[in-house]
Amino acid sequence: MNGEEMTAWWFVLPSFALLMIFVFYPMLQAFIISFQNYNLVGGTRSFVGLDNYRTLMTDQSFLASLRHSFYFAIIVIPIQTSISLGMALLIQKKVATTGLFRTIYFIPVVVSTAVAATVFKLIYNKEYGLLNNFLELLHLPTTNFLSNPDTAMNGVIMLGMWKAVGFFMIIFLAGLNNIPQDLYEAAKVDGASKIQQFFRITLPLLNRTTAFVVIITTIDAIKISGLVFVLTNGGPNGATETAVFYIYQMAFKQMQMGYGTAAAFILFAIVLVISLVQMRLFRNQDY
């Protein structure tokens, strides 16, 4: 091995060691543990084959937690993507005020999950909350989103979107800036309306950006946990238990490490399949 090659390996070694110890080795372990009945407290560990997976398939609370995660994803993907694209379009033109608006729209992204969830808990409060105060002003019925199992997830969704739209707005903004301006000039000469320009030029040329946004949103949505922990702690009545929340409960509250890990693998498989399908879908539309 020559000098350059030696140096290169020394440069890569620290991160490579971390990669092996904290990503690939745990991944392998996770695969093994998911076939075991592993209770950390009792110290018992036995091979049970596919039992964990089989039980999970009929475990009503696991299936419910997956449904909640999917509900979150299905609502959030279209709404959040359109709002963030809309925001990006609003502030795309560089004038004095857009920088200010961009900063303001981005602030919720920087606020930590625990703080945002804590503050929103109070905002949702039926008697004192800002939101109900506002609903009352508009003569709309007031409600405590978080204490009703039918609406609690929507409370989580609103907070999730509040925190995330600014992030995706920035990504759309980057995508919009990559579209050559002369295409719009040419369209204008041909007499295309703003709406036609949007559907014929902006949207098709944003394909790659949109794909990125949709895939990341889907993955994040299906893995949602932090907001749920602080905002509702899974309640009321388990209505906001998401898949990751369920995995945490199983592995670290009930100490069923094997069962929790098997659930994590199912989640991983779902996320992987969805992102592969989405990548394929968006690629086929390429121009």
Added chain:
Amino acid sequence: MSRIASFVKYTIMIILAIVSIIPIFWMISGASRPYAELFKYSNSFNIHLFVPVHPTLQNFKDVIFNERNPFLTYIGNTLFVASIVTVLVLLINAMSAFAFAKLRFRGKGVVFALFMSAMIIPGEVTLVPNYLLMHNFGWLDSYKALIIPSMLSVFGIFLLRQFFAEVPDEILEAAKIDGASMPRTFLRIVLPAAVPPMITLGLMTFLGNWDSYLWPLIVINDDKKQMIQVAIAAFSSAEGTDWSKILAASTISTVPILIIFLFLQRYYIQGITMSGVKG
């Protein structure tokens, strides 16, 4: 027509801006008023819904000098861990990124592919084995469990590699001819050329660690060693009714981060943009 359009546009922009910052503004104003006042104006829309009638710093004092919930300690703990992680992430991942961008070695393609494939492995899958690993190493309840596994940033390697690749080879050759060693070239020429992406990655890492919740919740049990996010969440469920203090604690943990962000937002947003476009 166009005046109406621009009026509508600005109205929407302002509404979105209000929705974006009202919760934070309201948190700060709620933290600066006495408890008796907090809900007094909540059922009306007047200026005092957002502006305290009797502004006070008492809530902040109560939170900071609380024996049971020493928020300055939590912030100190989090600052300590997040700073160390940030420095180490920058160093270790920049080294690898440099090797991948500028050095030739056998197996480079395969090793790089291994790193990139780690991007699809979500932390949730390796949560349990990583916890068991910390358990076996005897690192539970110690900051090693928070720092060492967080030192790797595959995304960071990906990001920095793009930048290092743009450093002209001629400069590296010239340094070599002048007798500079590879580590010296890296420290003196390559790193200084990549200050903006280093700031980007540093900020993302720092904010990510400041925000981290699930992992500290799992590996740290000693209350005095806890991180700020877990402390805030625990505080708000324990003190369920003392909303003034909860808002004060939230404000204390948010305002410094917001200030850092406002100063460095250009880099932070740039970093997100780059990750988006290349995705």
